[in-house]
Amino acid sequence: MARSALTLHSGGGQPLPADWRSWLDHLPEELRDAYEERAALIEYDGGEKRRTAERRAFEAVIWRNAAARPALDACCAQVLAGAGA
Incomplete structure (x- = not known):
């Protein structure tokens, strides 16, 4: 299967934190759904x-998406609060 050319973010900006997966359970449902859909498209259509x-x-749906920033900030606060417990 040939790889398709996907338009992805250039990687500029802040790198992902090592524990980014722990944030997934704290995302609002609409962001989680968008993340899951994008991951499936990249995997199956992009061959990754x-x-x-x-x-x-x-990175594409949440980390570099300014519209998702308020939800991400709230998510980070929940993750950090859980880490201190």
Whole structure:
């Protein structure tokens, strides 16, 4: 299967934190759904491995998306509060 050319973010900006996967359970449902859909598209249409597709989807849908920033900030607060417990 030939790889399709996907338009992904250039990687500029802040790198993902090492624990980004722990944030997934704290995302609002609409962001989680958008993340899951993008990961599936990158994996199946783009021919990427699942773990790579998940990371790229998180970057594209959540990490580098200014509209998702308020939800991400709230999510971060929940994750950090749980880490201190």
